[in-house]
Amino acid sequence: MSAVSLSAAHRRSAFAVCDPAYSAAEPYPPLAPEPQWLYPRSEYECFLLRKMRDEVGRAGLNVGYPGIFHEPVATVRFRAEIPAGELRLRVSGIAEAELDGVPLPLPSPGPDGFRHVSTGAGTLLVTVTSPDIRSALPALCAPGITWEAAIDGDDFAPAVPGGIPEGTELPAVSVPLTVLGPGKWDAGTEVLAYVELHAPEKPDFGCGESLPELENRNPAHFEQSLALVQTAPNVWRTPTPLAFRYLRSGNAEQVSCRALFEPAVYRGAFAADPELTEIWMHAAYTLRLCRHHFLIDGVKRDRLPWVGDLALSLLANAYVFGDPAPVRRTLAVLGRAGIREQHLNGIVDYSLWFLICHDLYQRYWGDRDFLELQRRELVDHIEVLLEQSRSGIFLPSAGTWLFIDWVDCPKESALQVLFHWSLQAAERLAERLGESALAGRCREHARQLKSRLFAEAFDSRRGLFFQTPGEPASGFGRHANFFALLADLPAPEQRPAIAEALLGDGLPPVGTPYMAALEIWALHRSGASGRAVERLRRIWGGMLRQGASTFFEAWREGAGERERHSFYGRPYGLSLCHAWSAGPAALLPLIYADCEPAADGWEQYRAREVFPGKEFQLTVPLPGNELFIESGPDGFRIGSRLPPPPRR
Numbered sequence: 001m002s003a004v005s006l007s008a009a010h011r012r013s014a015f016a017v018c019d020p021a022y023s024a025a026e027p028y029p030p031l032a033p034e035p036q037w038l039y040p041r042s043e044y045e046c047f048l049l050r051k052m053r054d055e056v057g058r059a060g061l062n063v064g065y066p067g068i069f070h071e072p073v074a075t076v077r078f079r080a081e082i083p084a085g086e087l088r089l090r091v092s093g094i095a096e097a098e099l100d101g102v103p104l105p106l107p108s109p110g111p112d113g114f115r116h117v118s119t120g121a122g123t124l125l126v127t128v129t130s131p132d133i134r135s136a137l138p139a140l141c142a143p144g145i146t147w148e149a150a151i152d153g154d155d156f157a158p159a160v161p162g163g164i165p166e167g168t169e170l171p172a173v174s175v176p177l178t179v180l181g182p183g184k185w186d187a188g189t190e191v192l193a194y195v196e197l198h199a200p201e202k203p204d205f206g207c208g209e210s211l212p213e214l215e216n217r218n219p220a221h222f223e224q225s226l227a228l229v230q231t232a233p234n235v236w237r238t239p240t241p242l243a244f245r246y247l248r249s250g251n252a253e254q255v256s257c258r259a260l261f262e263p264a265v266y267r268g269a270f271a272a273d274p275e276l277t278e279i280w281m282h283a284a285y286t287l288r289l290c291r292h293h294f295l296i297d298g299v300k301r302d303r304l305p306w307v308g309d310l311a312l313s314l315l316a317n318a319y320v321f322g323d324p325a326p327v328r329r330t331l332a333v334l335g336r337a338g339i340r341e342q343h344l345n346g347i348v349d350y351s352l353w354f355l356i357c358h359d360l361y362q363r364y365w366g367d368r369d370f371l372e373l374q375r376r377e378l379v380d381h382i383e384v385l386l387e388q389s390r391s392g393i394f395l396p397s398a399g400t401w402l403f404i405d406w407v408d409c410p411k412e413s414a415l416q417v418l419f420h421w422s423l424q425a426a427e428r429l430a431e432r433l434g435e436s437a438l439a440g441r442c443r444e445h446a447r448q449l450k451s452r453l454f455a456e457a458f459d460s461r462r463g464l465f466f467q468t469p470g471e472p473a474s475g476f477g478r479h480a481n482f483f484a485l486l487a488d489l490p491a492p493e494q495r496p497a498i499a500e501a502l503l504g505d506g507l508p509p510v511g512t513p514y515m516a517a518l519e520i521w522a523l524h525r526s527g528a529s530g531r532a533v534e535r536l537r538r539i540w541g542g543m544l545r546q547g548a549s550t551f552f553e554a555w556r557e558g559a560g561e562r563e564r565h566s567f568y569g570r571p572y573g574l575s576l577c578h579a580w581s582a583g584p585a586a587l588l589p590l591i592y593a594d595c596e597p598a599a600d601g602w603e604q605y606r607a608r609e610v611f612p613g614k615e616f617q618l619t620v621p622l623p624g625n626e627l628f629i630e631s632g633p634d635g636f637r638i639g640s641r642l643p644p645p646p647r648r
Contacts, residue, residue: 007628009269009617016274016281018189018549019266019288020259021173027263029171035090036161037139040076040149041373044162045333047072047137048293049305051167054134056303059240060225062570063302066346066401070336073151075129076138078159080147084121088114090141092165093130099123114141130165139165160373170292172258177247184214185247185255189549190577192243192289192299193259197236197252202228204251205236207244209300209576212562214246221571223300243300243577245549262291267621268320270588272614276533279540283585284320286550287313290579291321294330298553298575307334308350308403310357312517313579314364315586322621324365331358332370335377339384348400349415352422354381359425362432365623366601375433382426385419386441392448393469394419404479406511406554410467413457413480417465420449421487432600450489463490463497467508478507479515485522499526512554513539517583524591529610532591540584551581592616593629602627609636 010024021028037044049069056063089095089106090113097104100122107115128138139162140147149159175193177185187193190209197203205226208214216222224243228236241260249255270280290296294305295313307330314327334344335354343351358378362371371378388396394416396402404411404418423446430439457469457480465484467477481498484490490498501507502523510516516539523532543551546564553575556564567574589595591610595618598604602622607629615632628639 007269007617007619007626008630009271009619009628010266012271012617013269013277013281016278018282019285020175020189020191021261021264021288022266023264024266024269027265029173029261029263031263032171034164035141036143037092037141037163037165038078038147038149038159039137039139039162040073040151040154041157041160042070042332042336043072043076043137043151044139044160045294045329046070046336048163048167048329049333050134052292052294052296052304055240058225059242059303060222060227061301061303062223062573063304065302065304067334067344068337068342068346069333072133072137074133074138075127075152076140077150077156078126078128078140078147079150079156080124080142080145082119082121082124082145084119087117087119087124087145088142089117089126090114091126091128092136092139093128095126095128097124097126099125135166137165157373170260170262173261175257175259177255177257180246183248183250183252187245187247187257187259189285190243190245190289190299191257191259192241193257194241195238195247195255195257196231197228197249198234198254199236199249199252200234201251202230203236203249206248207242208246208572209244210561210565210572211246212565213572214244214248216572223570223572243298260292261288262293262326264288264291264321264323266320267322267619267626268585268589269619270319270585270592270616271618272588272592272616275537275541275544276588276616278544279536279584280588282544282549283316283540283551283582286577287316287320287579287582287585289550289577290582291317291326293326294333295326295579297580298578300577301573301575305330305334306350307331307344307357308347308353309514309580310334311353311360312514312583312586314357314360316579316582318364319586319589319620322623324361324367324370324623327357327361327365328367328370331361332374335374335381338377338380340380343396343400346401347403348396349402349404349418351381351385352415352418355385355422355425355429359428362429362600363597364602366603368432371429371432378429378433379435379438382430382438382442385422385426386445389419389445389449392445392450392452394449405515407479407508409477409508410471410474411477411479412468413453413465413477414467414483416449416453416457416469417480417483417487417489420446420453420489421483423449424487453489462501463494464501476501476507478502478510478519481507482519482522485526486518495526499523499528503528503531512580513551513578513583514580517581517587520583520587521590524587524594529591532587536584536587536591540581548576550577552576553578553581555581589618589620593618593631595620595627595629607638612636 147159148156427442465480468474595607620627
């Protein structure tokens, strides 16, 4: 896409670009050509997650990562029906082969890395074993052949493409540094980068997402390792990437950094007034930094995927990049181990978000192949949740972590309303899979739960949900009420009272921009779109006014500079780049144009004029298409075009 062909939204939002690796034309950094390696389902994703968990340890990040995860296996069997002739075969690991049950010797790899095998027609079975599963996966590459794969205990199923067996680090982009003063530099925005320093002796070195963190010299308050290794005479380098905006060194003569970015193209764009345009762009960049194979939570902490966080980052990704790959990988890796032993990420409500995220993924991308790959996990996941409910009420096992949000208040009603939402998602997923009986059970559980919620947790006089079912003294809860709006639980005539209460100050506040974004979405869906935008401006505009280049894990209006960076009882524990705070990247298209899919994969969509006469431009990335929406004094217009294929 040339600069001339960029959409109006791209052109008019260009002033707000804050990403040093920004591209609206083609993936940047450029995609590296690589062979198509094949794996059993989810094995590659699980391998990447384990590498990430290991890297988190090496980086000294102050985080615990609960949950049970599938560990990739060391031996894989690949099977294919092949014609007679020469087969080009490449493997990662030690390979043994047989044709129709007869051992088939494999020649040594040629200069191109492939084994050139002359064989007759038949069923070829290749068993590949990795000698060091922590370094590389067993994998196979054989162009032109359709393969199945299996691990011990599993039947053969279509092999799934993935990256190189060793896993890959993201490509790096040089980011210029601006001198702030003696021994201090500014990258201009948050980055995740390797730092190199030239100094006559080991440098005094520090970094920070904020200026107060930059000045911290107490190792007890470090949120990441500041270790340096010498790579050449007078040259020092960080062995792991660091999340920062600011750098300091009292004795470095030269400092540079190379920031890590997953190749991406900003297919979506939004432009309105300058403040909202900047909010959208900084939200998009916040998400961009958190695209590392998966959609992770943050770059300083934790650099890992969490399924509850995914609900918002999935939506933001849909409107910015339109790229299903990181969502698909995240869902695959988090759901692979199932929930019979422990809820996802060790958090009960995250097991509910898993179904909602799967449902949203199908709405935005219509990826039936992936849904079929996930059939076993999804059906079992739903069955476990139904087993843990009685008369509709969700009764998770004792000792599980109920999170919802970083707030200290009763959350039982919020959990039940979220369960109702997840049952609706489960019903739709089961219907897509052709599991009609399971869909019917989900529908019946949802009916029973709705009846009990309105009988035990709803004040018909006030029109609001209590924080705890059966306990009016618990007071009214904010989360339960906006979850109810998003789950279409109240009748149309009941929605205005809930929206009005959410707009007031009488309910306990949310604890994070994550939940604030969901509340704003609920307000829009209840007809309070103007007030929803006001709240969005207050929170995310407030962060920009505090000098944010990316959006924070939590935001406290009126907090002082040092106070607003503390979290978890640590002075710099707050992540200043957190994907669950990228909500405006989705909210602004949703609010300004009410633009969302009306059928899976955008086969049908809806869009309407929400603010008559108010000027904005919007580009929405659709699978195989782009949607252009413009509004202003001349009216409301919608158009589309097929985008050119990315150059590789």
